Amino acid sequence: MSRMPLPYNPKVLELFKNPKNLGKMEDATVIAVAGNPLCGDMITFYLKINDQDVIEKASFESYGCAANIATSSIVTEMIKGMKLEDAWKVSWKSVTEAVGGLPSIKFHCGILAVGALKRAIRKYYENKGSSPDWLSKEPTFEEKQALEEEELAKVLSKRMKTEEEK
């Protein structure tokens, strides 16, 4: 419950002020969303993927705090030009590192961003109707966390509704 000041580092601040790859992509191959506005934390990724399963372009939109914006932005930069197999290996830790570290209370922002990325990759192969060997059947840690946050949002909104009815 403590209210530590949020010592965002210069990289996070810079990405907050001037986010890279911001905005909707009209010719996206796949779009994935993670989070929920109820939690004040939501990310949309747009990926343009070519025939060789390489990410040609990536962009994002984000409803969330500065850490949410910064981690989303850095993910789009990290994965540009990557093969999907390599993008799948991007972890929330590497994302957190790439933004120069985050206050521990903001780790979930990086997790959510990677969760959205993995969803996008999964969705791409689902649409394609094929599944490469490296794509795990089980949801990854980040996907599980994203799901958990969304479930929580549902519980909270349900609780609010019942209280309203009371």
Add this chain to the structure above:
Amino acid sequence: MVENVKQLLKAHEGIKHEVYLDIENSSIVPKEIIEAMLPYYDQHAYGNPTLTHKPGWEAFETIMESTQKIATFLGCKTLEEVNFTPGETEANNLALIGIVSPMKDKGKKIVISEIEPISVLHVTEMLQKHGFATTKIPVDSEGFIELEKLREAVDKETVLVSLSTVNHEIGTIQPIKEAMKIVKDKNPETIFHTDASDAYGKIQFNVKDLGVDLATISSYKILGPRGIGALYVHEGVNVERILEGQIGTQKLWPGVENTPLIVGFAKASELAFQNFEENIRYMRRLRDKLFDGITGKVSDVRVNGPKGDKRSPDNVNTSFLRCEGEALTIELSLNGVYVSSGSACSRRLLQPSHVLVAIGRKFDEAHGSILMKVTRYHAEEDIDYVLSVIPKAVERIRGITGSTGVE
């Protein structure tokens, strides 16, 4: 960590105009108040007021004269009714814990509202572990407590009711006198406490007229120094100390009195009550100018709390849809406008402000809320500047949101 903060501060270099509106969380202490305090650190009354030497007697005299001023503004009968504490949090803790402990044989029920400050809410949660059950009275969409529910909630076992006079987040001025009557009609022995930190110096508030048993007031909320507040305890009401130690002039709070802070609190009170009506009118004008400017210049805005005379003259609280609050506070800060938000992120909690949720704001509306409080020290130009910054800041953050979360 400190290095990061240094960099964040550096990013603010070159700001031409700064406007501090986060009076809810801390205040700028005006020069005239600091100057009134300074002699008491090294020139006069620096002794312990309970000791038998000149600086001690000076301290005693100074504390009593300061107490007299505050007692007069509050409408107290005796000086003993004013008990200094280190602030609002401590006064609320003292009021709640100090009342229910000696009364635990009479009953174990406490009644508060859904929109009480954390220093009331969390204390009742703590008291739950000691067998005290708390009923939270709901509020309507403007934050007014539902008086019928209050009537239903109070019974023979209710030892304490605690309701703020003015809500700290949305400025709702409660019908405290009516609430008080309802409580006492149901159970004359129930102790009535009100956190008046956002009422004292901002609306007409007089303990004698209201007849409350206990009232909390805070120095920094009227621009006095932090670290000092007081609990009014009506003569004859038995409050137990919650800390033990050397007792001096303050029978409910042990330790050495902080004379300069008490002087600062008294000075801040004098300034707030001097030209009271004029001050109120001025704050109300700035408040409404902010509201009108924001709702006129920005789309999809919600006003949180009531409008007009039923709202505290200083309080402005709005929600910007599709605009996350923490991001907005940072964007505003980079432009010299300092405010706070009820978003979960900026509060370091998963849930947004419990006050906004209680008045029926959806979570995403609460996440985009901004709280501002104006003072008599703000100039019209400050408000003009804020109104020139907010639309651009909201537009930029909404640009990042894009279509995310829009159904």
